[in-house]
Amino acid sequence: NSFRFVERAIAFEVERQIELIEDGGKVVQETRLFDPERDETRSMRTKEEANDYRYFPCPDLLPVVLDQAYLDHLRNQLPELPADKRARFQNELGLSAYDANVLSASREMAEFFEEVHRVCGDAKQAANWVQGELSGALNRENLSIQNSPVSAQQLGELIRRVLDDTINGKAAKQVFQALWNGQGESADAVIEAKGLKQVTDTGAIEAMIDQVIAESPAQVAQYRDSEPEKRGKMIGYFVGQVMKASRGTANPQQVNGLLKEKLDALL
Structure with missing residues (x-):
């Protein structure tokens, strides 16, 4: 039950079989037990023929030909793998390695983030809001991102209103909370209802x-x-x-x- 015992059993068998053959004996096919206290092997059972081991020949199998076109077809059917997604988030969207790792940790998280980014157009802001305000609220309520009261569409629209100076950062948090509480169908509706539009005049x-x-x-x-x-x-x-x-x-x-x-x- 250890590599050390296996080593000792093999060493004993080498010497035993050499001595057996030199004395004119014949090595028989059998199962032997190693006794670690006596440092020797003992015969447990013998098998006379190979079929006692339930050997059987393999039937003739037709060769499976996988040409490159078929392999390419299969590869194209695969979803984007996490490692590829992380690399794309960094190389194409300019996210840090940390952000890319967090946002690609699950398929649901990655899909939510990408939808937010599609709506707002700013990858870094989308990453900040998903990992910050949204994740904090989800953790407090013990919710998964699939059950988020604020949809990716709503969050993306909210970020867009910050980016175009319709509202400032402080007001954006108020809008997020209102959306979380179901007090509006969209960021624009909440902004209008609460009079949060930023004064830029x-x-x-x-x-x-x-x-x-x-x-x-x-x-x-x-x-x-x-x-x-x-x-x-x-x-x-x-x-x-x-x-x-x-x-x-x-x-x-x-x-x-x-x-x-x-x-x-x-x-």
Whole structure:
């Protein structure tokens, strides 16, 4: 029951059979037992003929010819294998090895991701949302991706609205939660119902900024009197107030740029 015993049994048999033949004996076909305590083999049973082992000849079998055309046909019928999918996600979609591994871990995950990507057109954003917001929600509810309340079509449309600046990232999470809770058929419907469309009109944003500056004289004075390297952190207060005034719908990048211009003009 070990390789060591097999080795010892073979060594004993070599010596036994040599000695047997040299003494004029004949090696018979038999099954022998190895005794590890005596370090020897003993006869268990003998078989007189080969048919005692139930040997039987193979029937004549026709050769199976597999030409290249047939092999190519079979290969084309195969679904994309995980290794090929990972390579495609990296080489064609530009995903990292980590993202490609996670998203190709199961056929269902890969198909969901690819549909999201098809709808939104941005592989990295699709990967981020599927692995982030969606996977987090699925884990909390102990659901598989096949049973996701948010479909790949809905998630792709939501990401598309972030990419085209219809909504910002904060509003996008609100839309996702509403879709998860079944409060809308599509991202557009939720955006419209909740009034989350992003404010990108420069005039409207400037009006909110002017109001925040007018209502924050102490913070403006502190900004003006601070060292230049500290003003970058202080501007966060004003950004927060403008976002609050816009109920989170103002474009954060525009708010940052316009605020800096207006505050620096007061120096």
